[in-house]
Amino acid sequence: xxxxxxxxxxxxxxxxxxxxxxxxxxxxxxxxxxxxxxxxxxxxxxxxxxxxxxxxxxxxxxxxxxxxxxxxxxxxxxxxxxxxxxxxxxxxxxxxxxxxxxxxxxxxxxxxxxxxxxxxxxxxxxxxxxxxxxxxxxxxxxxxxxxxxxxxxxxxxxxxxxxxxxxxxxxxxxxxxxxxxxxxxxxxxxxxxxxxxxxxxxxxxxxxxxxxxxxxxxxxxxxxxxxxxxxxxxxxxxxxxxxxxxxxxxxxxxxxxxxxxxxxxxxxxxxxxxxxxxxxxxxxxxxxxxxxxxxxxxxxxxxxxxxxxxxxxxxxxxxxxxxxxxxxxxxxxxxxxxxxxxxxxxxxxxxxxxxxxxxxxxxxxxxxxxxxxxxxxxxxxxxxxxxxxxxxxxxxxxxxxxxxxxxxxxxxxxxxxxxxxxxxxxxxxxxxxxxxxxxxxxxxxxxxxxxxxxxxxxxxxxxxxxxxxxxxxxxxxxxxxxxxxxxxxxxxxxxxxxxxx
Amino acid sequence: xxxxxxxxxxxxxxxxxxxxxxxxxxxxxxxxxxxxxxxxxxxxxxxxxxxxxxxxxxxxxxxxxxxxxxxxxxxxxxxxxxxxxxxxxxxxxxxxxxxxxxxxxxxxxxxxxxxxxxxxxxxxxxxxxxxxxxxxxxxxxxxxxxxxxxxxxxxxx
Numbered sequence: 001x002x003x004x005x006x007x008x009x010x011x012x013x014x015x016x017x018x019x020x021x022x023x024x025x026x027x028x029x030x031x032x033x034x035x036x037x038x039x040x041x042x043x044x045x046x047x048x049x050x051x052x053x054x055x056x057x058x059x060x061x062x063x064x065x066x067x068x069x070x071x072x073x074x075x076x077x078x079x080x081x082x083x084x085x086x087x088x089x090x091x092x093x094x095x096x097x098x099x100x101x102x103x104x105x106x107x108x109x110x111x112x113x114x115x116x117x118x119x120x121x122x123x124x125x126x127x128x129x130x131x132x133x134x135x136x137x138x139x140x141x142x143x144x145x146x147x148x149x150x151x152x153x154x155x156x157x158x159x160x161x162x163x164x165x166x167x168x169x170x171x172x173x174x175x176x177x178x179x180x181x182x183x184x185x186x187x188x189x190x191x192x193x194x195x196x197x198x199x200x201x202x203x204x205x206x207x208x209x210x211x212x213x214x215x216x217x218x219x220x221x222x223x224x225x226x227x228x229x230x231x232x233x234x235x236x237x238x239x240x241x242x243x244x245x246x247x248x249x250x251x252x253x254x255x256x257x258x259x260x261x262x263x264x265x266x267x268x269x270x271x272x273x274x275x276x277x278x279x280x281x282x283x284x285x286x287x288x289x290x291x292x293x294x295x296x297x298x299x300x301x302x303x304x305x306x307x308x309x310x311x312x313x314x315x316x317x318x319x320x321x322x323x324x325x326x327x328x329x330x331x332x333x334x335x336x337x338x339x340x341x342x343x344x345x346x347x348x349x350x351x352x353x354x355x356x357x358x359x360x361x362x363x364x365x366x367x368x369x370x371x372x373x374x375x376x377x378x379x380x381x382x383x384x385x386x387x388x389x390x391x392x393x394x395x396x397x398x399x400x401x402x403x404x405x406x407x408x409x410x411x412x413x414x415x416x417x418x419x420x421x422x423x424x425x426x427x428x429x430x431x432x433x434x435x436x437x438x439x440x441x442x443x444x445x446x447x448x449x450x451x452x453x454x455x456x457x458x459x460x461x462x463x464x465x466x467x468x469x470x471x472x473x474x475x476x477x478x479x480x481x482x483x484x485x486x487x488x489x490x491x492x493x494x495x496x497x498x499x500x501x
Numbered sequence: 502x503x504x505x506x507x508x509x510x511x512x513x514x515x516x517x518x519x520x521x522x523x524x525x526x527x528x529x530x531x532x533x534x535x536x537x538x539x540x541x542x543x544x545x546x547x548x549x550x551x552x553x554x555x556x557x558x559x560x561x562x563x564x565x566x567x568x569x570x571x572x573x574x575x576x577x578x579x580x581x582x583x584x585x586x587x588x589x590x591x592x593x594x595x596x597x598x599x600x601x602x603x604x605x606x607x608x609x610x611x612x613x614x615x616x617x618x619x620x621x622x623x624x625x626x627x628x629x630x631x632x633x634x635x636x637x638x639x640x641x642x643x644x645x646x647x648x649x650x651x652x653x654x655x656x657x658x
Contacts, residue, residue, distance in 0.1 A: 171520075178551070181530075216591065220584045220588055392587075393614045397594075401649065405649065424584065424588070430516065
């Protein structure tokens with residue numbers, strides 16, 4: 001049976017009344033948790049995981065996948081309107097999306113984000129369907145040395161995106177890597193920098209740090225700047241982007257789809273990295289790089305598309321290899337295993353209804369989400385149109401609940417508060433905290449790759465220069481450095497005169 | 502939060518202090534990494550990676566601190582006292598959330614913020630606090646059954 005025939009059968013499964021309802025429920029819940037700061041896709045999926053135990057595996061996985069990509073969609077709303085990322089992958093959306101909203105283009109920004117998400121999500125599902133078996137093989141061949149260099153490339157890319165100076169960005173990257181080493185050593189189980197605190201055995205909570213550094217510090221800055229205005233609800237006619245905005249978003253949307261798809265296959269924090277990479281690419285190739293950070297359409301469309309394009313491809317390692325690429329897909333794995341369905345190469349033959357039903361439901365889900373995010377955006381925004389005096393304590397309390405509910409740890413709440421103050425001070429003095437967060441999540445894998453490679457080579461650092469994959473990543477790294485040096489040595493006149501700090 | 506007071510600090514001084522703190526942090530990381538052990542050929546110690554990162558952080562922070570000190574750019578950074586008071590409020594709310602539960606902390610936080618932000622009626626502030634506390638309790642605790650700190654009435658059971 002051809003892939004097309006199987007897809008048709010998948011649509012028959014996904015379009016059943018029950019599965020359609022579950023897809024809609026998942027998308028609605030996902031958008032809501034994505035909109036509300038402090039609750040991300042993982043928390044949203046974890047909350048409804050127990051419900052899937054009473055469903056058949058196809059229905060359960062369809063609902064969870066709906067939450068997963070629904071949260072990716074919803075995360076952009078708070079980023080654009082309040083500069084508070086609903087989930088980690090929306091950090092980049094805050095940069096230009098919020099600036100567009102400040103210029104009265106909130107409606108257009110939300111539309112561009114929603115349409116970009118739709119295109120990215122749909123194309124990545126198409127890619128998942130066509131390339132799943134082949135692409136997974138390629139990524140499996142990447143060894144630990146290449147993985148370590150790949151992480152280095154990802155971090156280097158961050159320096160190009162950050163709003164602070166390269167030196168300050170480097171300091172923040174080091175700080176993120178440093179915090180990432182806290183906890184029991186993954187190989188020797190030796191306690192590292194735990195200060196005799198058991199709560200730190202698994203490392204610092206990423207959720208607490210992320211919400212503290214971004215959410216709480218933003219609240220403190222908002223008070224400092226006297227920012228007490230409400231987010232404006234865009235009218236339906238404001239949702240239509242201007243012709244120029246639409247034209248400017250086409251290229252970034254297509255490039256974002258490709259970047260998101262490729263990065264989605266890489267296990268780790270692909271959806272976060274892909275947004276940074278997309279932003280960096282758009283900024284590099286833009287004729288007006290000085291507009292980035294001040295409401296550039298490309299700076300919104302590219303990353304938001306890339307973010308959603310990872311949802312399809314991040315399922316490739318899970319469905320084809322049984323390896324969850326990101327924590328959210330680990331919940332999908334758990335749901336499938338609870339029903340005795342083991343994802344892997346045999347999934348397509350043993351449980352075709354699950355594989356193709358999920359793919360078909362993702363096509364449907366992406367359509368449902370455009371229906372939710374465009375006409376109903378004002379309803380979601382109304383959730384947030386609470387005056388600052390109410391919003392402040394509400395956001396704070398939701399942050400507390402979001403952080404506490406992950407591990408039930410009061411210690412994480414203290415980390416959240418401390419991170420809020422540190423984030424506020426760092427940002428006041430021109431240190432961008434986003435690179436620290438990215439380094440924190442990449443640090444584990446970078447160290448693991450670094451140590452495994454050195455163990456294999458008996459301590460020979462030459463291993464980091466051998467192998468085709470390693471060479472490709474080094475070439476990429478050199479290219480990035482060369483481009484940055486060229487720009488530093490021969491800056492454009494426009495950059496000299498108008499470039500913001 | 503009616504205070505309009507603010508403290509203006511020279512930006513370079515703040516940067517310099519932050520860089521010094523970060524350099525010290527990096528130094529501490531290196532010191533402890535040496536205790537953990539850097540390992541030998543074929544057996545990489547748990548301290549090698551933190552040591553490398555610590556050295557990089559210390560070096561970069563010292564350079565950045567030195568640059569800030571030499572440049573002494575006139576870019577004053579204004580720290581609003583409101584923000585610091587808000588932080589104190591959030592910290593108290595966090596402690597009450599952990600020890601007294603969501604209901605009490607949300608009631609108290611909403612009420613206090615409303616009073617500070619100019620809501621003159623105590624009754625109105627208390628009512629708003631009660632509504633928010635009830636709504637959050639119903640949503641997160643009753644409907645979603647999230648893992649939350651014990652509420653104050655559970656402490657007496």
